[in-house]
Amino acid sequence: MAISMTELWTQIGSFMATIMFVWAIIQQYFPYQLLGHMEKYVNKLTGFLYPYITITFPEYTGERLRRSEAFIAIRNYLGSRSNIRAKRLRAEAVKDRKSLVLCMDDNEEVIDEFEGVKIWWTSRKSTPKTQTISYHPSSDEKRSYNLTFHRRNRDIILGSFINHIMEEGKVVELKNRQRKLYMNNSNNDWWHKSNWRHVPFEHPAKFRTLAMDPKKKQEIINDLVKFKNGKEYYEKVGKAWKRGYLLYGPPGTGKSTMIAAMANFMEYDVYDLELTSVKDNTELKKLLIEISNRSIIVIEDIDCSLDLTGQRKKKKTEEEEGTEEKIKDPVKEAEKEEKKQSKVTLSGLLNFIDGIWSACGGERLIIFTTNHKEKLDEALIRRGRMDKHIEMCYCGFEAFKVLAMNYLDVEWDDSYEKIRELLKETEMTPADVAENLMPKYEGEKTEECLKRLVEALESAKEEGEKKKAEEGAKKAEKEKKEESS
Ligand SMILES: Nc1ncnc2c1ncn2[C@@H]1O[C@H](COP(=O)(O)OP(=O)(O)OP(=O)(O)O)[C@@H](O)[C@H]1O
Numbered sequence: 001m002a003i004s005m006t007e008l009w010t011q012i013g014s015f016m017a018t019i020m021f022v023w024a025i026i027q028q029y030f031p032y033q034l035l036g037h038m039e040k041y042v043n044k045l046t047g048f049l050y051p052y053i054t055i056t057f058p059e060y061t062g063e064r065l066r067r068s069e070a071f072i073a074i075r076n077y078l079g080s081r082s083n084i085r086a087k088r089l090r091a092e093a094v095k096d097r098k099s100l101v102l103c104m105d106d107n108e109e110v111i112d113e114f115e116g117v118k119i120w121w122t123s124r125k126s127t128p129k130t131q132t133i134s135y136h137p138s139s140d141e142k143r144s145y146n147l148t149f150h151r152r153n154r155d156i157i158l159g160s161f162i163n164h165i166m167e168e169g170k171v172v173e174l175k176n177r178q179r180k181l182y183m184n185n186s187n188n189d190w191w192h193k194s195n196w197r198h199v200p201f202e203h204p205a206k207f208r209t210l211a212m213d214p215k216k217k218q219e220i221i222n223d224l225v226k227f228k229n230g231k232e233y234y235e236k237v238g239k240a241w242k243r244g245y246l247l248y249g250p251p252g253t254g255k256s257t258m259i260a261a262m263a264n265f266m267e268y269d270v271y272d273l274e275l276t277s278v279k280d281n282t283e284l285k286k287l288l289i290e291i292s293n294r295s296i297i298v299i300e301d302i303d304c305s306l307d308l309t310g311q312r313k314k315k316k317t318e319e320e321e322g323t324e325e326k327i328k329d330p331v332k333e334a335e336k337e338e339k340k341q342s343k344v345t346l347s348g349l350l351n352f353i354d355g356i357w358s359a360c361g362g363e364r365l366i367i368f369t370t371n372h373k374e375k376l377d378e379a380l381i382r383r384g385r386m387d388k389h390i391e392m393c394y395c396g397f398e399a400f401k402v403l404a405m406n407y408l409d410v411e412w413d414d415s416y417e418k419i420r421e422l423l424k425e426t427e428m429t430p431a432d433v434a435e436n437l438m439p440k441y442e443g444e445k446t447e448e449c450l451k452r453l454v455e456a457l458e459s460a461k462e463e464g465e466k467k468k469a470e471e472g473a474k475k476a477e478k479e480k481k482e483e484s485s
């Protein structure tokens with residue numbers, strides 16, 4: 001039967017008090033030289049009577065009183081264990097967490113077990129008796145967790161249990177945190193502390209709802225799982241723990257949706273890097289070192305941000321295009337021009353991806369998207385930089401079935417055979433298929449949505465055939481002209 005720590009303490013406490021009392025009397029009457037020997041035996045006796053070790057984990061540590069990582073990990077660990085049931089719990093609202101955190105209330109005690117070893121956890125709170133004036137009334141309260149175990153289990157506890165708590169605590173923290181979507185700050189004013197601004201990341205895309213060939217989808221999921229569990233592997237092969245993905249394909253085939261699904265699957269933050277507003281390579285490096293671990297760095301439409309020589313394309317803005325006639329202030333114009341002409345080069349970007357600085361952090365995915373893979377520099381997309389190239393294509397039958405389940409909740413319909421054939425003969429993006437499947441008013445029937453899609457596919461097929469015929473005619477005419485000349 002489990003003995004409560006409080007009972008144990010009371011019994012041992014009275015024993016200890018007796019020993020200490022006897023020891024105090026002895027100290028008064030025995031010669032000084034003998035006392036040294038006796039102290040050794042008294043310590044042995046105390047150790048024999050109280051064979052437990054207690055480790056304290058205070059909430060705040062260091063001179064600047066930062067919240068201890070170990071304390072937070074223990075709080076998460078204890079809160080997540082179903083076999084540990086505290087009688088009294090405390091609810092805390094923690095910054096960047098999706099929900100309230102429930103943890104053991106002050107001065108509670110629970111029993112835990114690890115590899116057959118019994119462990120006692122107690123939560124303590126102490127408030128100093130002297131009153132001090134503080135902006136934060138509760139800042140004087142000192143909380144801690146105490147971990148008590150038998151000294152024969154010292155190796156297990158210190159060797160593996162403490163690491164185990166730290167890891168479990170971190171996993172719980174990651175699971176419950178509010179993930180963020182970051183964008184780079186083009187205003188580098190002194191009052192902006194960071195080069196990134198963020199909002200909560202709440203995109204609903206999942207791999208389950210992503211319309212694509214199931215085999216290809218599974219392959220991507222396996223790749224991501226392997227990456228996530230690959231810490232030791234990357235260490236072993238001496239490679240920074242990061243992986244590059246190139247997503248390419250026509251507009252509306254799901255590249256951005258795929259990124260959101262990946263972020264949700266991996267439970268990573270997303271850093272959406274807008275290259276056109278980065279001033280130069282140095283600023284790019286600064287952005288890089290501020291990126292946290294377990295994140296996805298995204299550069300969308302990479303072909304529009306850099307040209308093949310590595311020089312930036314000037315961003316076309318409305319002012320640039322339509323206000324030539326207006327009277328211009330030359331100083332302001334020069335300033336504007338300077339802002340527009342950022343000097344990030346291809347080599348700066350290559351260094352960003354896998355230069356020496358890119359290894360200052362781990363567990364990161366870098367994703368580029370493009371509609372024109374052929375326009376990209378070979379160096380930029382070679383394996384090692386962009387390790388996996390994923391083509392997002394026009395809607396096939398398998399992808400259609402996923403969309404039909406998403407939008408209409410139907411697994412099979414008589415029209416499916418026809419749709420299968422039409423999808424083979426047309427090039428329609430999943431975005432267009434989804435738009436046709438989506439009910440247009442409350443209560444629109446499934447058959448009506450499917451009929452709309454069939455009609456859209458038929459007219460797309462007709463248009464495609466017409467286009468092909470026109471192209472064929474043009475080609476024939478050109479050949480004829482060449483022959484006659
Ligand atoms: N494969 C897909 N699976 C599920 N939904 C999709 C898919 N492709 C497109 N969609 C739908 O179409 C919309 C547009 O898709 P998305 O923005 O992901 O395309 P994209 O490939 O990033 O296009 P672009 O090249 O123009 O950026 C999405 O909001 C989504 O609803």
Ligand SMILES: [Mg+2]
Pocket residue numbers: 255256257300369
């Ligand atoms: Mg996109």
